[in-house]
Amino acid sequence: MDWTAYLPMLWQGAFVTMTITLASIAVGAVLAFVFGIMRVEGGPILSTIALCYTEVFRGTSLLVQLFWFYYALPLVGLSFDPITTGILVLAAHAGGYGAEIVRGALSSVSTQQLEAARALNFSRLQTLFRVSLPQAIVEMMPAFGNLAIETLKLSSLVSLISIADLTFAAQSIRNITLDSTSIYSITLLCYFAMSLVLMVAIRVVERLVRRGQAFPQMPRS
Amino acid sequence: MTEDNTAPIIEFSNVAKRFGPLTVLDDFNFTVRKGEKVTLIGPSGSGKSTVLRILMTLEPFQDGRLTLSGMSYHEPNGKGPFKASERHLRQIRTHVGMVFQSFNLFPHMTVLRNVVEAPLRVLGIARAEAECRALQLLDMVGLADKKDFYPSQLSGGQQQRVAIARALAMRPRVLLFDEPTSALDPQLVGEVLSVIRGLAHEHDLTMLLVTHEMRFAREVSDRVCFFDKGRICEQGAPDEIFGAPREARTREFLSSVLA
Numbered sequence: 001m002d003w004t005a006y007l008p009m010l011w012q013g014a015f016v017t018m019t020i021t022l023a024s025i026a027v028g029a030v031l032a033f034v035f036g037i038m039r040v041e042g043g044p045i046l047s048t049i050a051l052c053y054t055e056v057f058r059g060t061s062l063l064v065q066l067f068w069f070y071y072a073l074p075l076v077g078l079s080f081d082p083i084t085t086g087i088l089v090l091a092a093h094a095g096g097y098g099a100e101i102v103r104g105a106l107s108s109v110s111t112q113q114l115e116a117a118r119a120l121n122f123s124r125l126q127t128l129f130r131v132s133l134p135q136a137i138v139e140m141m142p143a144f145g146n147l148a149i150e151t152l153k154l155s156s157l158v159s160l161i162s163i164a165d166l167t168f169a170a171q172s173i174r175n176i177t178l179d180s181t182s183i184y185s186i187t188l189l190c191y192f193a194m195s196l197v198l199m200v201a202i203r204v205v206e207r208l209v210r211r212g213q214a215f216p217q218m219p220r221s
Numbered sequence: 222m223t224e225d226n227t228a229p230i231i232e233f234s235n236v237a238k239r240f241g242p243l244t245v246l247d248d249f250n251f252t253v254r255k256g257e258k259v260t261l262i263g264p265s266g267s268g269k270s271t272v273l274r275i276l277m278t279l280e281p282f283q284d285g286r287l288t289l290s291g292m293s294y295h296e297p298n299g300k301g302p303f304k305a306s307e308r309h310l311r312q313i314r315t316h317v318g319m320v321f322q323s324f325n326l327f328p329h330m331t332v333l334r335n336v337v338e339a340p341l342r343v344l345g346i347a348r349a350e351a352e353c354r355a356l357q358l359l360d361m362v363g364l365a366d367k368k369d370f371y372p373s374q375l376s377g378g379q380q381q382r383v384a385i386a387r388a389l390a391m392r393p394r395v396l397l398f399d400e401p402t403s404a405l406d407p408q409l410v411g412e413v414l415s416v417i418r419g420l421a422h423e424h425d426l427t428m429l430l431v432t433h434e435m436r437f438a439r440e441v442s443d444r445v446c447f448f449d450k451g452r453i454c455e456q457g458a459p460d461e462i463f464g465a466p467r468e469a470r471t472r473e474f475l476s477s478v479l480a
Contacts, residue, residue: 115279116325120339120391121314124307130338134329215328215373 003182006173013169014190020083020165021152021194024090028151029144031095036102041128050099057096063157065089070161086158094151101143105136137209145202149195156191166190228291230255230395230427231276236285238271238451245271247451249285255394258421258428260438260459263448264474269431273397276429277319278303278310289316290394318393322400324380326372326387332359333368336387344391351390358386362416378409382416389420396420398430410434417441435478439463447471 038050057065069085080088109132117127159168170187174180231253238246246268253259261269274280275287278294281302287294292313299305326335336355340346346354359365362382364375372380381401388396398417402410414437420426421441432438438445439459446456447468455468466472 112321112323112325113327115277116321116327118279118314119277119317119319119321120387121311121343122339123311123343126342130342131327135327138329 003179003186006177006183006186009169009173010166010186010190013164013166014194016083016164016168017152017155017166017191018194020086020090020158020163021148021155021198023087024094024151024155025148027087027091028094028098028147031091032098032102032144035095035099036106037128039099039103040106041124054096054099057092058100062089062093062154063160065093066157066161082158082161082163086155086161086163090151090155090158093154094147097147097150098144101140101147102136105139105143106132108139109135134209138206138215141202141206141209145199145206148198148202152195152198153191228255229253230257230290231429232286232288233272234286236275236282236287238268238275238280238282245451246275246282249452251446251453253395253427253429256424256427258441258443259430260442260445261429261431261448262433262435262438262445262474263454267448268451269448270399273319273399273429273431276395277317277397278314279319289313292316315391316394317397318388318391318395319397319399320381320384320388320401323404324372324377324384326380326384328372331369331371332364332375332383335372335383336390339387340390355386355390358389359383361419362386363412376409377405378412381405381413385413385416385420394425395427395429398428398432400431400433402432402434433478435463435475447474449474 035050035053038046039054040047042050066086066089069080069089070082073079113131113135114127117131122131155165156167159165159171162168164172166187170183174183177183229252231251233249233251236246236249237244238249249268249272251272261272263269271280275282275294276289281304282294294313295304296306296309299309303310327338330338333352333355336358337348337351340351340354341348356365356368359368362385364379364382364386367375367379367383372383375383385401401417402413405413414434417428417430418437418441420428430438430442442459444456445459445462446453447462447466447470448454449470455462455466455471462471463475466475
């Protein structure tokens with residue numbers, strides 16, 4: 001069997017991987033902002049909830065989280081289809097790390113900026129959305145880029161809850177053909193190509209939040 | 222030139238401000254009349270900037286009483302370090318504006334947006350009107366042609382002039398200047414001082430200025446206050462303070478900065 005014969009199956013798997021990754025990044029970004037903002041601005045109760053969320057999802061194994069949501073949760077009566085489970089767990093995982101990025105960037109906004117906002121009589125929410133976040137988001141972008149690529153690579157774990165993603169497809173073909181070398185080489189290249197596309201997309205977003213001339217120097221790290 | 226018989230707009234009575242064990246203001250009394258231009262001078266750490274920061278509600282104070290246009294900073298049942306609700310503090314802030322040593326312009330906004338944003342969002346002024354007024358103010362500080370630039374593309378002196386326009390756009394009754402030229406290269410100081418000098422002729426605007434520019438203080442102020450160790454050691458008309466200081470500490474300080 002010629003290696004080009006693997007491509008249609010791998011392509012199908014790659015499509016599933018892309019779907020899951022992009023959906024997880026989108027949902028994860030929302031979670032990251034919600035919980036990150038809660039950490040900084042939420043007051044004692046909300047920030048403790050956000051702290052628990054980030055620590056649970058950062059402090060436990062992603063694979064076990066997947067198994068828990070896929071095998072254990074249905075036993076208490078809540079079940080989703082595998083794809084939804086995969087997206088939710090990956091998103092929650094990315095959201096946990098993302099919330100820390102958001103928290104860090106928000107707390108790095110200088111007090112001078114906050115004092116200027118106060119002197120102009122901005123409300124707390126106006127200060128957050130008009131002064132802090134637009135500056136913090138520039139600081140977040142490099143870390144968010146890493147997290148997006150990390151999410152792509154971690155998405156291969158969803159093959160273990162029976163989702164036919166790229167890794168799953170590679171495993172299936174290998175089980176039939178035993179041609180490990182070419183299959184895994186092609187698979188690695190596929191992941192690499194996808195992460196390249198992600199990196200370019202992140203650069204574009206980064207340029208947008210930098211607003212051209214506003215932040216000419218690299219942000220302080 | 223001020224009306225001597227108007228009620229004070231700012232009144233500190235027996236105010237104490239402590240940072241932990243450090244006492245910055247001690248039994249502090251200070252009144253400013255409407256429209257008065259007052260310069261605060263003195264060695265660093267003497268509490269001059271703290272007075273401005275308390276007025277801007279950037280710092281709480283512990284004891285005593287402070288009123289602005291008759292409004293007390295502390296509420297009778299106020300909680301937290303400010304002993305007042307955020308709502309009450311925002312009410313006070315509508316009367317005060319501040320120009321900072323390091324400009325503190327918003328780096329992600331153009332010059333025009335920096336000036337327009339607060340009138341638009343906080344005062345709820347219509348965009349066309351807010352922009353028209355912002356352009357007038359930028360024209361007054363000589364920077365109307367830079368309205369679409371970002372702060373990072375301007376010199377320090379230009380940034381500070383934008384910051385003055387931004388503060389004025391909120392129509393404060395009291396404008397505070399916290400060492401507005403200390404962060405500037407010497408050749409940029411003049412352009413900022415000339416903008417402030419222009420404001421000194423605004424009859425209704427009360428100005429408090431912390432500065433190390435002694436010649437400028439002498440020229441624009443109605444009154445000069447010399448601060449030492451959290452109190453006003455000596456105050457009076459500029460010619461008295463600079464020409465014939467009574468206190469030994471004042472003479473010492475002036476001879477060290479004018480030397």
